[in-house]
Amino acid sequence: MKVQENKMVRGYIRMCADGWKQGWHERNGGNLTYRMRPEEAEACRPYFHVPGPWTDMGVQAENLGGEYFLTTGSGKYFRNVKDDPEHNIGIVEINEAGSAWRIVWGLEGGAKPTSEFPSHFLNHSVRKNATGGECRVIYHAHTPYLIALTYLLPLEAKAFTRALWQSATECPVVFPGGVGVVSWMVPGGAAIARATSELMKEYDAAVWAHHGLFCSGPDFDTTFGLMHTIEKAAQIYLLVLSGGQGKVLQTIRDDDLRAIAHDFGVTLNENFLN
Numbered sequence: 001m002k003v004q005e006n007k008m009v010r011g012y013i014r015m016c017a018d019g020w021k022q023g024w025h026e027r028n029g030g031n032l033t034y035r036m037r038p039e040e041a042e043a044c045r046p047y048f049h050v051p052g053p054w055t056d057m058g059v060q061a062e063n064l065g066g067e068y069f070l071t072t073g074s075g076k077y078f079r080n081v082k083d084d085p086e087h088n089i090g091i092v093e094i095n096e097a098g099s100a101w102r103i104v105w106g107l108e109g110g111a112k113p114t115s116e117f118p119s120h121f122l123n124h125s126v127r128k129n130a131t132g133g134e135c136r137v138i139y140h141a142h143t144p145y146l147i148a149l150t151y152l153l154p155l156e157a158k159a160f161t162r163a164l165w166q167s168a169t170e171c172p173v174v175f176p177g178g179v180g181v182v183s184w185m186v187p188g189g190a191a192i193a194r195a196t197s198e199l200m201k202e203y204d205a206a207v208w209a210h211h212g213l214f215c216s217g218p219d220f221d222t223t224f225g226l227m228h229t230i231e232k233a234a235q236i237y238l239l240v241l242s243g244g245q246g247k248v249l250q251t252i253r254d255d256d257l258r259a260i261a262h263d264f265g266v267t268l269n270e271n272f273l274n
Contacts, residue, residue, distance in 0.1 A: 003047045003105055004085045008040050012070055012089070015139070015220045016081040022228070024141035025078035030212070031114035034070040034220075035124050035136045036091070041068040044091060047105060051093065054100040058190045059118045061125030065098040071120070073111040087111060098125075116140060119193035119214075126197045127216045135216050137223040142212040145234035150209040152241075155183050157199075160207055161272045166252045167233040167240070169260060174229045176266040180206040187211060205230060 003009055012034055019025050019032075036044075069092050072081070076088040090106030092113055101113060114120070120138045127135035153159045161178035165171045180199030185192040187208070196214055199206045205226060206214045213230060217223030240248060252260075254273045261268045 003044050003091070006040070006043055008034070008036070009044075009070065009085070011220045013082055013085060015224055016072065016078045016089075018224060019139075019141055019227075020078040022141075022231075024143055024212075024227075024231075026142060028075050028077050030078060030139075030141040031072045031116050031120065032140070033072070033114070033117070033120040033124065033138050035064075035128070036068040036070060037136075041091075044105065048091070049105060052103045054095055054102045055112075056100045057118050057121060059122050059193055060097065060099040061122060062098045063128060064094050064121065064125050065096045067094050068092070068104070069094070069101075069113075069121075069124075071113040071117060073107050074113060074115045076111065076114075092117075094121075115188040116193075118190055119188070119196055122193045122197035123200045123214065123216060126200045130201055131218070134218045137217050137220060139215045139217075139223050139227055140208075140212060141215075141227055143227065143231040143234070145238055146207060146213050146231055147210060148238060149234050150181075150207060150211075155181050155209050157181050157203075158272045161269070163237050164230060164233040165257055165272070167236040168229070169252065171229060171233050172257050172260050172268055173264045173266055174226060175204055176261060176268045177203055178269045178272050179203055179230065182206055182208050184209040184211070 016032060019030060024030060071090060071092060073088050073090060081088045086106050086108050091104050092101040093104050094101055123138050153163060157178055157180050160181055180203040182195050185195060196206050204216050208214060213227060215223050215227045217226055257268060
């Protein structure tokens with residue numbers, strides 16, 4: 001059995017393909033990381049090659065020391081993952097200090113993990129703590145309708161959360177805690193990694209202004225579903241604004257949002273209700 005025939009890896013590859021089909025990953029845009037379970041790493045270990053050198057990340061998270069991550073490659077295209085996983089994705093091992101990675105499978109031909117691995121790494125650390133270890137997926141995509149909203153709405157959590165909650169009935173159920181917002185920053189560095197991880201202490205998702213969306217979850221389906229729901233709500237919001245020439249006749253009111261939360265057994269972030 002090859003690594004890519006492992007059930008978990010097949011799910012990862014499918015998610016890459018699904019994101020590409022949605023049009024969220026132009027060229028080499030976006031990235032996906034998965035924190036492997038110990039038994040998953042053990043199942044793949046027979047196919048590991050001699051590890052490469054340790055590479056310092058510029059960030060540190062001791063609670064991720066010794067873990068293994070499946071990651072997309074820097075400069076790699078989501079559309080190619082399915083046909084050539086060995087060159088486009090890879091497994092990296094984290095040192096015991098939680099400060100450096102080394103490649104143990106894949107990313108062949110001198111490839112490296114996504115340039116935004118530090119952002120993913122710090123967010124994995126935060127979400128691991130916030131969810132008691134349940135969160136294992138961090139997904140970043142260039143979702144066009146949500147990016148468009150970052151030119152129209154105030155870059156604050158309340159404005160985005162309310163717009164999204166009021167755009168589709170399932171939104172307050174899917175992300176009752178709301179979404180965070182990171183003002184524009186140069187991607188790929190430690191600064192944006194830290195800014196995003198601060199928000200992810202509270203939120204499952206964070207908007208990157210003029211860039212895209214960061215989502216987290218316990219598995220591939222939940223995380224992809226969160227991304228898909230937020231992007232579709234953004235699309236509806238923009239259709240309403242354009243169709244009504246900026247005038248909205250009716251929407252889902254705050255009491256309606258509370259009623260949805262009550263019936264579906266979720267707790268809304270009251271900071272975003274009037």
